[in-house]
Amino acid sequence: MQLEQLACIVEVAKTGSVTGAAQNLHLSVSAVSQSLSNLESELGVTLFNRSRTGTIPTAEGKSIIQKAFEVLAKINEIEDEAKSYTSDLSGQLRLAAIPVPLSLFVDTIISFKRDYPRVEMEITEKGTTEIVNDIRQNKIDLGLIIWNEELHRHMSLSFERLLEGKLIAGVSRYSPFARQSSMSSEQLRSQPLVLYNDDYLKWFIQDFESHYGPLHVLFYTNNKDAIIKAVEDGAAITVGLNFSFSDQSASSKGITTIELDIEGNKPVYLGWIHSEEQHLPHASSVFVQKLKLQLDHLS
Structure with a gap:
């Protein structure tokens, strides 16, 4: 059994074809095909079912291919570890x-x-x-x-x-909410929002609205300065993860953070x-x- 054979069966499993594996390994199709056949003969196990639609691992092949992947990963780890010591x-x-x-x-x-x-x-x-x-x-x-x-x-x-983080609200330090320790779902619904254009926040808004009703989202943006200005001026509030407010520029420009007292506001x-x-x-x-x-x- 050779490492090249293990690399071949892993790559064939990933690509679903001998041709695709040959391209990724920079070998000829015949070389990959011969490598598979030799390994199957040596092990006495059929690793792949070959058909017009592709090359699919057998039940036995899946287990052996997973072990081959683990062997190759460990070898790569050894090589990388050695390189870090020698150069x-x-x-x-x-x-x-x-x-x-x-x-x-x-x-x-x-x-x-x-x-x-x-x-x-x-x-x-x-x-x-x-x-x-x-x-x-x-x-x-x-x-x-x-x-x-x-x-x-x-x-x-x-x-x-x-x-670990959790969602909190950011409000103007001049807002009445700034004197509160937390904000309820009804209070959140009463305020216009400006939010980061982030997949998780969009999911949170959809989930919130399905439980509590619609929110008033003014806009999503990746421009942090636009969010800070809107909140600082009292035009809106924002919601974000607590560590996203760790940048001191937000607090220095007049943003106060408060907890969100909302059922289901679990850690992320x-x-x-x-x-x-x-x-x-x-x-x-x-x-x-x-x-x-x-x-x-x-x-």
């Missing part, structure tokens, strides 16, 4: 994050780049749906999103919590997702460890 860390860090304040992880980015200058960093802000699609298409390795069980329970991705989590079918590059793993250490101080 400077290099490669790519391909990361996308939802539009939470950059202050949450800018220190990690700066520290990481200082420690590993040879790593090429590609960091973008996107919505949750875009991030999930980019991971599935292998355009990025790592995504930082807000996880909600109801919203994301059908995702076939690995998720790890980094920071900022965390990172990655594909279970792709090996996570060592640079991404190191970045996540640094990010965990920083966010522990916010917990």
Whole structure:
């Protein structure tokens, strides 16, 4: 049994065809086909059912392919670990994050780049749906999103919590609400809202309206200054996750945060997702460890 054979069966399972696997592995179709046949003969097990519609793993094949994937992942981990000891860390860090304040992880980015200058960093802000699609298409390795069980329970991705949060309201410090410790569902319904253009917040609004009735949303935007101005001027209030208000610029411009006394306002989590079918590059793993250490101080 050879590692190339394991790589072939994993890739055929992922692509559903010998041709697709050959393209991804930069091998000839005949080489991949021969590799599969040799491995099946060696193991005495049929790994795939071959037909005009594709190459589908058998019941026995699924179990063996999963173990092959785990073996290849461990080998990659060993290689990456060795590289980190014998030379400077290099490669790519391909990361996308939802539009939470950059202050949450800018220190990690700066520290990481200082420690590993040879790593090429590609960091973008996107919505949750875009991030999930980019991971599935292998355009990025790592995504930082807000996880909600109801919203994301059908995702076939690995998720790890980094920071717990909850929804709160932001009001002008001159607003009568600023003297309250919390805001009820009826009070929230009575106010115009300006909100971040975020998948989780949109889900929250839909869920809220299904239970309590319609809200008055003036607009969604990714322009934080527009939200701050509208709230500061008393034209609207906003709703967001508590750690999204950690940027001191909001409080210094006259925004007070208060609790939302709403049934079902459960904790949600900022965390990172990655594909279970792709090996996570060592640079991404190191970045996540640094990010965990920083966010522990916010917990």
